[in-house]
Amino acid sequence: MPISSSRQFFIAHPELQQTITTDANTVCSIDANTPIPIVLHYLAVHSQVADLTEHLSRVPQGPPTAVARTSLSDVYRITLTDSTQVAIKCLRQHDPKHVKRTARELSIWSKLKHRNVLELLGVGVFQGCLAMVSPWMVYGSVNSVLKKWPNTKRLPLVAHAIDFIHAEEVIHGDIKGDNLVMDKDGTLKLADFGLAIMDEAVLRFSHTDPGGGTSRWMAPELYGEDPRRSREADVYAMGMTMLEIITGDVPFREIKAGHAVGWAVARERRIPEVPELAADGASGLDTMVHSLLKWCWRYDPNQRPSARMVVSLLEPLIQG
Structure with missing residues (x-):
């Protein structure tokens, strides 16, 4: 099935809901084999990272143009339905090891609240790829x-x-x-x-x-x-x-x-x-x-x- 939000995933697989803890104090393990919807669920429960998949799905579709590229990801400038401009960093490759690394990055990033640290708005799936959402920085890199x-x-x-x-x-x-x-x-x-x-x-x-x-x-x-x-x-x-x-x-x-x-x-x-x-x-x-x-x-x-x-x-x- 296509990658979906954690909510949609558990609607489609109700039998798995009982196996996933919702206790924020329980230690959970993420490895290269953890499905992306479960990664999103864990991040929401344990790191309070918002799953923005459904918000991103309402963005007018069309082939977006990447404003920056790395070896593993593309960065897009997207305007949400409320006119907020955000940067979406999409994991280009679906290699499980890269998904795990991205989950680790999100878990750490979500804990850092400081005026000199870029804010993490949430995570989701954008055009089939695992994505991180942050405010759009007008001037780009320093x-x-x-x-x-x-x-x-x-x-x-x-x-x-x-x-x-x-x-x-x-x-x-x-x-x-x-x-x-x-x-x-x-x-x-x-x-x-x-x-x-x-x-x-x-x-x-x-x-x-x-x-x-x-x-x-x-x-x-x-x-x-x-x-x-x-x-x-x-x-x-x-x-x-x-x-x-x-x-x-x-x-x-x-x-x-x-x-x-x-x-x-x-x-x-x-x-x-x-x-x-x-x-x-x-x-x-x-x-x-x-x-x-x-x-x-x-x-x-x-x-x-x-x-x-x-x-x-x-x-x-x-x-x-």
Whole structure:
């Protein structure tokens, strides 16, 4: 049968309703074989994620055009019947492993409520694909506006988001400019929790590789034999992302091949080139920020600052 909302699924299969717990305090397990409607049901019960399938079904049909693509998903800009514009991230492939990863991302994302974290409105099925629904961000990723409006006052906003998720026992795992979006008011919001990990209380997921990330933002320890995402690796990537915001360019821009960055970082212990301070301070990079970036990039993860420390050091940029 076509993928449907959890409500429609249980109407069609009433015998399964008795086997699915509705107790929010009961630990439930999701693996690659869990049917999508049951995944939606679990997310609704245990993570309070709204199943918006029936709302999405009322959107005027027609071949939508993706505004962004990744290796696994397409992102669409959709106007709902109440004229609200939303972004719908659709899982393109129906590989069960990808469904499980998306369910994990949704479970973690749903717990994060902060002005610098992109809001999750709900989940559903859109044109036959598992989809995540979030507010439409007018300016897209921060990279699309950096060259127009470079501003070091945005740096504390990045640190605030990372400090918040770390306090919530969440490790992002893929912090970079492409995963920061900007709303119409110019507020930065952290997005894409596809590699995030946390200690789930009531939803358990079968084993997933704990490594990963994007090469130019990855800490040196993530290139080792036993890579583990960590707060310290997030702080390293946060420093790289701050460099993006300052320069409007990717880290290690002088290294053309992304795979070569791993050798430079892990073997040669290189850090990116940082803009020189202008005599009149026009570069916007004062001595404190310059030193802070290098602190975030320490080779030894135990020598890096916490996100909370970065927030406290950057706060004067907002007030100044």
